Amino acid sequence: MARTILDKETRRQQLLDAAIRVFARRGYLETSIDDIITEADVARGTFYLYFPGKKEIFLAVIDHYFELLSELVKELMAREWPAKLERARLKEHVLTWLRFFAEHRDLTKVIYREATSIDPEFEDRWNRLSETVKRFLVERVRRLQRNGVLRETLDPRAWALFMEGIFHTAICNYILQSDRPDLDWLAEQWVDFMLWGITPERRP
Amino acid sequence: MARTILDKETRRQQLLDAAIRVFARRGYLETSIDDIITEADVARGTFYLYFPGKKEIFLAVIDHYFELLSELVKELMAREWPAKLERARLKEHVLTWLRFFAEHRDLTKVIYREATSIDPEFEDRWNRLSETVKRFLVERVRRLQRNGVLRETLDPRAWALFMEGIFHTAICNYILQSDRPDLDWLAEQWVDFMLWGITPERRP
Amino acid sequence: MARTILDKETRRQQLLDAAIRVFARRGYLETSIDDIITEADVARGTFYLYFPGKKEIFLAVIDHYFELLSELVKELMAREWPAKLERARLKEHVLTWLRFFAEHRDLTKVIYREATSIDPEFEDRWNRLSETVKRFLVERVRRLQRNGVLRETLDPRAWALFMEGIFHTAICNYILQSDRPDLDWLAEQWVDFMLWGITPERRP
Amino acid sequence: MARTILDKETRRQQLLDAAIRVFARRGYLETSIDDIITEADVARGTFYLYFPGKKEIFLAVIDHYFELLSELVKELMAREWPAKLERARLKEHVLTWLRFFAEHRDLTKVIYREATSIDPEFEDRWNRLSETVKRFLVERVRRLQRNGVLRETLDPRAWALFMEGIFHTAICNYILQSDRPDLDWLAEQWVDFMLWGITPERRP
DNA sequence: AATGAATGAGATTTCATTCAT
DNA sequence: CATGAATGAAATCTCATTCAT
Known part of the structure; x- marks a missing residue:
């Protein structure tokens, strides 16, 4: 060579x-x-x-992802959320995330499918990543609940959990599986479901 | 010995x-x-x-899980769903699932955290499992939409995806993490979110 | 069963x-x-x-062969050799051997191809078998030499060695290989070669 | 280490x-x-x-032997055989072979005692080796028969078979057994036997 | 700084033999 | 006597890591 x-x-x-x-x-x-x-x-x-070894390069891969994600979170946190629930703004928000994952397919594949199952240290790193995002979400929800634009009976921690889960499969079972995932359709469905659940419309 | x-x-x-x-x-x-x-x-x-080896006993574990799960699905499919969306019935349904996972903690841990990342054959087995459940969900949703009790703009495939995701994290990040997971709280939040999303109540 | x-x-x-x-x-x-x-x-x-084990059944196989062969040797020793070199008698003698091996193909295959290479104990058993036959041959040759019908410069031990060798390949590379070995042709060639070597005939 | x-x-x-x-x-x-x-x-x-494993290194050993032997055969084929049967030349020829085996005792031991009994693939390799040598012998005999210096009734294939056999035991039961094998005695006996068989001398 | 042959701990796997039924 | 599930010593093989060049 x-x-x-x-x-x-x-x-x-x-x-x-x-x-x-x-x-x-x-x-x-x-x-x-x-x-x-x-x-x-x-x-x-x-x-x-x-x-130093295989484990460490994998951790470095996670760290690399962490940095990219941190930048995204920072950017999203900078964007001021509207006082009211604006469908368009929410969708844009969701799309930003989805595009990020679609862009970093390989990396996302590695992280989402492996990081939690190989090694305690990998899991730990992954959990810190996950916590960062969830704290951000919980805080936003609390603010909106205080403004009265968000259902009071909603437990922010439960919601953050649900969002994480939807992210997970949206990524693993849709974005990573299809060759040309329809991110717009996904974001549309997501926002509708998040806003109104499965009940027929009784919107104003 | x-x-x-x-x-x-x-x-x-x-x-x-x-x-x-x-x-x-x-x-x-x-x-x-x-x-x-x-x-x-x-x-x-x-x-x-x-x-024959480690791989094969792992596959046998997955198959064992598949059988248990199939029994559960069969049982749930036998239960007639109500024509209307009944909160109590839905919650009971969700709880049945959650209890299953809580009961088979070890097995669930193995399957949910590893099955997709170890080997293509494991992944294949897992996907067949996942598809079985999703087909069941999609079919139920379609029926309810025909009855007009379920929002028409909801895409059943998207919904099944979301449900799978919520299951995933509910299991991995809540049930498997806490020593005494509050399944009732989780089911309560789940059903509320599923029915009405995050929007403040405008229920009848 | x-x-x-x-x-x-x-x-x-x-x-x-x-x-x-x-x-x-x-x-x-x-x-x-x-x-x-x-x-x-x-x-x-x-x-x-x-x-008691694999080794022992193999030894028992050798012993079984030994018994069959001993019977043959005993029978051949009983036959009185002629005082002169009679081509026909020699050929009959050789054919008796060849027929024995052709009859016990499987057994012969095992013994000739393996007995010497697997285990010291196998080898030992084999050598005793081989010695028995060679002693018989040497003794016959000596007698014929004394009668003056056999070349004096021929060392009986060398001859026994050569005979054993010819047996070996005749068996391994001809009898065991062909489906229908031509024993008569083989015996004919054998006797001619043994009697006169490769030199053109100068027979009486 | x-x-x-x-x-x-x-x-x-x-x-x-x-x-x-x-x-x-x-x-x-x-x-x-x-x-x-x-x-x-x-x-x-x-x-x-x-x-890749034990089997393969054994095959490599056979191949190594094959190469050494091929060189010897090539060298012997280069030597022009005399038109007549010269005792001295024949003996030299036989001695060359015997010396080769005596020189490569270890290798010869491995090949002659095991190669045919371990594995079909080994046997195959061995047979190719054996064929190479026999073809060489057959061709030489044919030439001498055409010149009339070699008995016409001798079937070259039978002779090659006998030679191979004598080689085999000469090697296995004499050269490999004795500490100081008398190669000269062996060659002497060999050539005599090959030329005149066991019949008393009627040489010119 | 870069190379890749060499290492060896630790994994997997085989199969002759034993022994409870 | 006969059975065949169970045993475990001893073999094979892998691969992350080291280090002489």
Whole structure:
């Protein structure tokens, strides 16, 4: 193999990218260091110059995702939510999330399907990620409940749980499965369901 | 080790039970055949008399779950759904599911957290399970929509997806996490959210 | 499996016959106790009532062969060799051997192809067999040399060695290989070669 | 264990050499991968870097022998055989073979005593080897028969068979058994027997 | 910094043998 | 006597990690 010398950060990213692709394709368990270095076209020893092991590169993948997600959360938190429940604004909000996952398919696949089942440390990292998002949601709901635009009997924690669940399958069983997921249809259904449940319309 | 002779089915079940406990405790990846035979108090060779390998006993665990779940689905399908949306009946329905998962904690843990990420064959088995349940849900919704008791703009497939997602996190992030999950609270919140979404009550 | 009770000797022979067939078909190494009991249609435990193990049944097979061969040797030794080299008598002698091997194909296959290579004890048994035959040959040759009908420069031990070798390949590479070996052709060639070598005839 | 890095071919040869020694000493069946790596002073994993398993290294041993033998055959074929049967030349020819086997005792032991009994694939390899040699012999005999220096009634295929047999026992029961085999005596006896058989001399 | 041959702990798997029924 | 489920020692094999080059 040609001996290419790259600066540390580029090489690290090259390995990380390769790992994301391979993990997405074969899953954590079935992925061997060999798969990663073959994908990255790098020698065995080189891998260990950048990551202490398989577990650690997986954690680095999660961390990478965490950063991307944090940026998204920060951006969404910056957007001021309207005092009232505006269907269009909610849909836009949901779509922003869905687009993020659709854009980072491989990464999302890795995280959503594996991060919770492989290793306690992976799970821990995942839970911190999940908590961050849920805290954000709970806080928003509380504010809207105080304004009276949101049903009082709704327990924000339950709602956050439900939202997380809908995210989960929307991602795992729809976005990651279909070749061309109809994000708009999904967001539309989502918002309607979230606003009015399954009961026939008695909207104003 | 004491040599006990059991009939084939009992011994198989003993191994399966042991496997469920160990998989739930340590996860598929971290579980070795050694762990399983220690838990089952059985000799190494005995394991291979009943299962060709680790992968296969895991598949057998999934199949076992599939059977339990199929019985539940059959039972629920036998129950006639009311023509109208009755809150109490819906809640009872949801509770039946939740109790099932709470009862089979170990098994559920194994299935929900691992089955999709270990092996393509596991995933396949899991998807068939998931489809069975979703077809059931979609069919019920269609019937209620025809009766006009269910919002017409609701896409049954989207709804089934959402329900599956709520199940998923309700199970993974609530039932499996807490020591004494409050199933009643969860069912209550679930039904309310499902019926009316987050919008303040405008019920009759 | 039906529980059939047979007298000890019959059951032993049943197992021995099965073993000969399986050893001939698959070789000692590739043959498992399982193969033998399947072929004999006998339970696992039953095998161990008659033979202490795999090695021992193989030794019993060799011993069985030894007995058959001993009978043949005894018979041949009884036949008085002519004082002169009679082509016809020699050929008949060789044919008797060849027919024996052709008749006991399976057994011969086992013995000739495996007995020397599996285990020191097998080898030992084989060597004793081989020595018996060679001693017989050497003694006959010496007698004929004394009568002056056999070349004096011929070392009887070398000759016995050569005869054994010719037997070996005649058996392994001709009799055991062809479906319908032409024993007569073989005996004819053998005797001619033994008598006159490759040199053109200068016979009286 | 000291970590020595060798080029691929050297390491492979080191393993092959170790395997030959161990196979010769303990036989195929009794040899474990462990024995081979201990003999080669190499780690367990290193073995699997070069050979997929025990069967394969054995096949490689046979192939190695095949190559050595092929060289010898090529060399012998290059030597022009005399038009007449020259005792001295024939003896030299036989001695060349015998010396080859005496030189490669270990390898010969492995091949001659095991190759035909372990595995169908081994046997196949062995038969190809055997055929190569026999074709060479048959062709030479035919030529000599055409020149009239060789008995016409001799069937070359029978002769090649006999030669192979004599080789076999000469090797297995003489060369491999004695510590200091008298190759010259053996060659002498061989050539005499081959030329004139057992009949008293009627040479010119 | 990069390489890839070498390592070995630990996993899986086999199968001759035992023994409760 | 006969059975065959159970045993476990000993084999094979994998792969994350190390380290001489």
